[in-house]
Amino acid sequence: MKTIFNKTRVEAFSDGIFAIIITLLVLEIKVPHLENHAAAGALSTALFELFPKFISWIISFFTVAVIWVNHHKLFKQFRQLDHGIFWWNALLLLWTSFIPFPTAVMGDYPGNITSVVLYGSVMALMAMSFTLMRWYVLRNPDLLEGTTDIRSFRKGTFLSLIFGPLLYLAGIALSLIHPYVSFAIFLAIPVYFIFAENES
Amino acid sequence: MKTIFNKTRVEAFSDGIFAIIITLLVLEIKVPHLENHAAAGALSTALFELFPKFISWIISFFTVAVIWVNHHKLFKQFRQLDHGIFWWNALLLLWTSFIPFPTAVMGDYPGNITSVVLYGSVMALMAMSFTLMRWYVLRNPDLLEGTTDIRSFRKGTFLSLIFGPLLYLAGIALSLIHPYVSFAIFLAIPVYFIFAENES
């Protein structure tokens, strides 16, 4: 007998995880320690030195917000959730819940190519989980809502491969020019999703 | 085709983030380290030295609670959520989720003007996100519930600019007298909302 999951509870569980991750990101930014507690200039300087941490926090914040939007759009197309889709979703949650770590590494080592490779790889794996979940559903089309257009869902799956793992891998490759080029790509990906309003 | 978001899921996602932030605030208050574990007097003294941290925690706790109330009142007036309103809401969540950092800085450097400027600026940006979300809705009035009075919504938007970003900027300016005057303003703003019971 196949297990059917309660879609509302799986969505609430996933939403809870997304909400916690997006909020935990800021915990990686630590208050600087100064000897002279009254020195306004020294505190300003110390805060400006945290600039790479603020940038990596903002990139990850908008990335997780875009994950939420794409998850929301995808799940709206599902009629019901079986065992398989639950575990492909768990894989997505695994990589998403890992995001605070590469974000913190990128904030601490902004000019280091290893940071770029780590950050881009985790994001590529996260984005790949979306594509894998879509492939699974294409092989089990009875999981989709009756109103879903299979051809446009297949096209969306193909696009999720390009505007996801492949773009993140391209971002990693561009670190050969400069790590900051990669970061610009990593920021551009969620910004594209925010302004494109793509329906798939 | 325009994306329509599930209002209940966006509210639950936002509520989750507010609940996490309000709870994380206390994590910034660290247990003091003492050599003599049995000395009751030394522990009392060490706890009293954390006084500025308790104050900044309480200010931020009530500020986030007021954000929740104002968010709740605002969303009650929305009929549906489109792509634009989702991202203005995400901007509000960005600044709100950042609050634990300036709270911790203010607790560590209570008499430092840089703390005041940082805390007040983050709060002004958070409050400004409310005003921007309202402006967006005023330009897209089909997003409002049919029962909403547009004139009173426009007035509420104007008031949200004054009792929000402008008051926080005034609070920053008053640090020229003394940083503690600013903190009094930052505490007075949520206290005003608690006792005013304004409907807008």
Add this chain to the structure above:
Amino acid sequence: MKTIFNKTRVEAFSDGIFAIIITLLVLEIKVPHLENHAAAGALSTALFELFPKFISWIISFFTVAVIWVNHHKLFKQFRQLDHGIFWWNALLLLWTSFIPFPTAVMGDYPGNITSVVLYGSVMALMAMSFTLMRWYVLRNPDLLEGTTDIRSFRKGTFLSLIFGPLLYLAGIALSLIHPYVSFAIFLAIPVYFIFAENES
């Protein structure tokens, strides 16, 4: 015009905060640092030294679970939530969200009377918030469900004063005998609620 809050959203917000606090408690127990990573005996010894932290974690875990149960029982009796009840509830959430701090202090300084006074005082203030919320509702009985028996609600309010703030204050006073007597009281209070199954 009086504000009426959406009871489901206030409950979900409160439940979210309770769930986060009960989970954060364990973060205060830090992994011990040893030079020799393979020494099983040294690691066992270091873990046994964390015993007071495990005890204070368990006391606070069951206390927060009892808070959830009592909150759940109380809110079932409310017909609707107004501005006042929201802020009395926020006061309860304030003290509840503070619990990780006195728990960590008690775990670090188990034999120190200051820990006892801090822990007991925070719990007394949290419990007092329940009593204050009940008093507010007694003065605004239109907030109660029609099926609620006012006399039994008044009796429950009186009992909440005794089996709450007064018992915690008694626990503090008993630290004059020994701090561990106080901890036994602080543990006995939630255990009483678990086994008593009191309906009020």
Add this chain to the structure above:
Amino acid sequence: MKTIFNKTRVEAFSDGIFAIIITLLVLEIKVPHLENHAAAGALSTALFELFPKFISWIISFFTVAVIWVNHHKLFKQFRQLDHGIFWWNALLLLWTSFIPFPTAVMGDYPGNITSVVLYGSVMALMAMSFTLMRWYVLRNPDLLEGTTDIRSFRKGTFLSLIFGPLLYLAGIALSLIHPYVSFAIFLAIPVYFIFAENES
């Protein structure tokens, strides 16, 4: 009069706790500190040294996901929740919320038998809580949905004892061969649940 809990609120409270725990696990992986911030090779090496932490994180991530699935399947069979079932569920939440600690210990001391015993014991206690909750329900069968087959529920309870506490105790015993054998068992248990799709 017996207390009847709102099943939806208890499920939401439990789901919230599961979502928070699964997300907190990654916080135990700390960013390595290097003198030379630009050295890509040194950062790679430092990240590879975190390998045991990544493994223990993944084991615990999938374990908590399996707990969620088993909790979801079990609660679907409950008609209503009384005082007793709430507190057996609270015991499950206690041990589940403790998981970040043994996970961090295992990541820091991967070859240490004490880590194995701690991790396996906490998991055995967590799994035992499932069995105890099932036993309680078997003694109070009016709590089950009318559609539940008591014989298959009894069989599932018996299996939960074997594929739970007993398997974890076996995992601990196998550390006599090598701690890594135990870790393989601790990973195999959730993997078994992921691929077995057992209905009980």
